[in-house]
Amino acid sequence: DQQVKQNSPSLSVQEGRISILNCDYTNSMFDYFLWYKKYPAEGPTFLISISSIKDKNEDGRFTVFLNKSAKHLSLHIVPSQPGDSAVYFCARRGDNFNKFYFGSGTKLNVKP
């Protein structure tokens, strides 16, 4: 049972424009979601998170939106920069707080 699903394996965006990465999830009682960024040959690094008591969380150029009724999560990057080119994983914490479930990732390419 896939807990989180990223349906777009890749996304290409022009530098300076907005990048929108999407993630869908299955139902759960408690929802805490995270976005990670991964460069080749490196481990994922934490980017931003959101809990179910919020519908938006912002950190600099990165904003995460949570639509609980649609069970949908999105990450907005504005403006996009070439250094943002990486694979982005969404993840959610498991109900027992001990596990995390990751999507399959979206590879973002920001063209100069």
Place this chain on the structure above:
Amino acid sequence: EADIYQTPRYLVIGTGKKITLECSQTMGHDKMYWYQQDPGMELHLIHYSYGVNSTEKGDLSSESTVSRIRTEHFPLTLESARPSHTSQYLCASSAGTGAYNEQFFGPGTRLTVL
């Protein structure tokens, strides 16, 4: 800055060999995890630990084993490597308390079994 280390970074080994992938963290985190990831796929949890002398199998069945004798150290062992074990192995840790703790990842070990 997360301080979690994995060695080796790359390993090419023949079938049947025993291997141990090392993972250490200096953050004093109680919880540690091993994930397996193939390109374009999810990170699959194969082992996790709540603390010293506590280990659990993850959602993805794995022939590997782990141990947690010290808080900072969480090695993964394959007794007899096979080509099907070829993958990237990622170690992670997180603080033990609270509902809003993210995981910190090491750089990963890329394992190739010939």
